[in-house]
Amino acid sequence: MRLGGAASGSQSSLREGNRSLVVEAIQRFGGLTQVELVGATGLSAATVSSIVKELQTAGLVDTRTTIRSGRRAQLVRLASRTGLVAGVLIGHRHLRVALGDVAHEVVAEQVLPLPDEHRVDTSLDRAALLVVELAERAGASLDEVLAIGVGLPAPVEPGTGMITVPGIMRGWDGIHIVHVMSKRLAKPVVVENDANLGALAESRFGAARGFQDSLYVRASYGIGAGIVISGQVHRGFAGTAGEIGHVQVDPQGAICRCGSRGCLDTVVGAGALLAPLRASHGPLALRDVVQMANDGDPGCRQVVADAGAAIGSVVASLAVAVNPQCVAVGGELAETGEVLIGPMRDAIRRRVLLNQIAPLEVMPAELGQRAEVLGAIALALEVAEIPLDAADAAPEPTVADATGRDGG
Amino acid sequence: MSERGDVPLLSMRQISKRFGAVEALSGVDFEVHAHEVVALVGDNGAGKSTLARMVSGVLQPDSGIVELDGQQVTISSPSVAHELGIATVFQDLALADNLDVTANLFLGHELRENGMLRDGRMEQITREVLGKLASRIPSVRTPLSALSAGQRQSVAIARTLIGNPRLVVLDEPTAALSAVQTAEVLTHIERLRDLGLGVILISHNMSDVRAVSDRIEVLRHGRTNGSFEASHASFEEILAAITGATQVERGLRSAG
Numbered sequence: 001m002r003l004g005g006a007a008s009g010s011q012s013s014l015r016e017g018n019r020s021l022v023v024e025a026i027q028r029f030g031g032l033t034q035v036e037l038v039g040a041t042g043l044s045a046a047t048v049s050s051i052v053k054e055l056q057t058a059g060l061v062d063t064r065t066t067i068r069s070g071r072r073a074q075l076v077r078l079a080s081r082t083g084l085v086a087g088v089l090i091g092h093r094h095l096r097v098a099l100g101d102v103a104h105e106v107v108a109e110q111v112l113p114l115p116d117e118h119r120v121d122t123s124l125d126r127a128a129l130l131v132v133e134l135a136e137r138a139g140a141s142l143d144e145v146l147a148i149g150v151g152l153p154a155p156v157e158p159g160t161g162m163i164t165v166p167g168i169m170r171g172w173d174g175i176h177i178v179h180v181m182s183k184r185l186a187k188p189v190v191v192e193n194d195a196n197l198g199a200l201a202e203s204r205f206g207a208a209r210g211f212q213d214s215l216y217v218r219a220s221y222g223i224g225a226g227i228v229i230s231g232q233v234h235r236g237f238a239g240t241a242g243e244i245g246h247v248q249v250d251p252q253g254a255i256c257r258c259g260s261r262g263c264l265d266t267v268v269g270a271g272a273l274l275a276p277l278r279a280s281h282g283p284l285a286l287r288d289v290v291q292m293a294n295d296g297d298p299g300c301r302q303v304v305a306d307a308g309a310a311i312g313s314v315v316a317s318l319a320v321a322v323n324p325q326c327v328a329v330g331g332e333l334a335e336t337g338e339v340l341i342g343p344m345r346d347a348i349r350r351r352v353l354l355n356q357i358a359p360l361e362v363m364p365a366e367l368g369q370r371a372e373v374l375g376a377i378a379l380a381l382e383v384a385e386i387p388l389d390a391a392d393a394a395p396e397p398t399v400a401d402a403t404g405r406d407g408g
Numbered sequence: 409m410s411e412r413g414d415v416p417l418l419s420m421r422q423i424s425k426r427f428g429a430v431e432a433l434s435g436v437d438f439e440v441h442a443h444e445v446v447a448l449v450g451d452n453g454a455g456k457s458t459l460a461r462m463v464s465g466v467l468q469p470d471s472g473i474v475e476l477d478g479q480q481v482t483i484s485s486p487s488v489a490h491e492l493g494i495a496t497v498f499q500d501l502a503l504a505d506n507l508d509v510t511a512n513l514f515l516g517h518e519l520r521e522n523g524m525l526r527d528g529r530m531e532q533i534t535r536e537v538l539g540k541l542a543s544r545i546p547s548v549r550t551p552l553s554a555l556s557a558g559q560r561q562s563v564a565i566a567r568t569l570i571g572n573p574r575l576v577v578l579d580e581p582t583a584a585l586s587a588v589q590t591a592e593v594l595t596h597i598e599r600l601r602d603l604g605l606g607v608i609l610i611s612h613n614m615s616d617v618r619a620v621s622d623r624i625e626v627l628r629h630g631r632t633n634g635s636f637e638a639s640h641a642s643f644e645e646i647l648a649a650i651t652g653a654t655q656v657e658r659g660l661r662s663a664g
Contacts, residue, residue, distance in 0.1 A: 025546065028544075029544060029546050032546055036546045036547060036550075037546070038547075039546050039547020039548075039549055039550055040546035040547050068554070069553070069554045093619075095591075110588050110591045110592070111591060111595055112587070112590070112591035112594060112595075112619075113591075113594045113595065113597075113598055113619040113620050114615075114619050115614075115615055115617075115618030115619045115638075116618065116638070116639050116640075117642070118615070118619075119615075119643075122615055126587050129586070129587035129588075130587050130588060130591065133586055133587055133588040134588060137588065283622065283637060283639070285622075285639075287602070288443075291602065
């Protein structure tokens, strides 16, 4: 009896479990054929087939005929009724490309390691290729990609994507990035500073959601901040708002790439972080420092903690000027958690005006390494002409609807 | 890392090799540490593959000393290399098209129990290894013939992780791959390094080499013509060493 009861209970939960297995597999791999789904989930072909039908009826996935190994196959992918947008983050050592749908759900993502001082032509070429190939991987075509948002670790002019402060990225000055990318992909392109994109994403979907005024600090190869005022990212006239990496912290310090002396970046940028570890630890990469700090290496923890304090004292001044409700901390260094954020919080709290109703919250960002591409996707969605209800830009099967609407 | 100051994982000193009248390698010194990616670059015929084949036991040096963890060794065959913890991905991948992913990973090293193959365990390990590499292969039972070039490269790299090697040799892993596939393979290489392995990477693509390497060793006509720290050397310096515009003395000095 008991056995029978348990069996009937587990059968529906089994079915539920199988459904989520299928959905997870499609999410992880983008587009999969039914045969591949059988392999990926370990379910029987019949089960996969019936689950796919169910999901299709529910509007969660759609199918398309494709070719695998020379044979016709049913490609199953997440339903994206209204198109995709691409988010591209060009970092100092990594290029991250993600495709998102209109619900900001990432359907395909890929990271490409980049060389130090990577070249503008190669990197933009590869970014464009990755967008095209990721669309294929997600089971879509480039036609379904509506717009591209690009993030750069430098202040940029939004209309052209040109870097507004020369010297920050060697070889990238004067490049009309919007023009270059839209020429390669024939789509609308928007370019924005990476910390501003992170701020946008964190304030909409991450740690700072629910706060009207917030700061996002991106501690990576360089330091940047994004300022959100009344729910809007504040860029400043030339996009340099929040460039705290170029606040002077050491009047006797080294000359920065921007031409000034003793900028925060010359004290806590990747080069400055790695240099003191060279004698004791040998040549390290930034992610080694993060990993070793997390593993408890005292030298690396010291370096990261000192960086946290130095960044904190600059963020404190910014916080006095802006009076945000929270500071979300992201970027690679934030993966060390409290090792970085603890000393940063102390430095901020010590300096920020005390007469506030609530103490300023300093917390880790929630979206992790994805924050910036999610921001880029959100920004791209703002410029994309989404064929909502088949309004204008849908050339495909909704012509009848569209003309009907136009007439009315 | 902390092991850095210690004995290198692999050390080759004064390695020479002749093929008849051709001097393929002449007095080459080469070192790889744990948790380090060392790129071997150079023109065609510079001796990169010859050196790599010595590490993987396919060729033996005519003269010179090979040390693993400070112990002098003779890597007399690929199976000896495997026992020493050296795994190689050859340029042609050397995969069996008719077998599935699991069978390819364990080819020649199948797990057995009382003479029976332990299929379940092998599949489990295969999934773990592919997961470690963040690989995008949906099923471990897919025959290799059904996989894309990038996925096959993933399988070839995953195969190196069977048997917990310490040193992985990759010969032109990104040649003839698409952008996404290149990105996947480069990410795999970063993972191998983060797992604490030593990696020898042979490639012609300067961008890929500089993206993932810690050190770049330039070979020219069978001789070392420069050793560069990847994060400090520019494209131009490395290209100059490859083409011979800078000679060995200057190249070594810039290694610092």
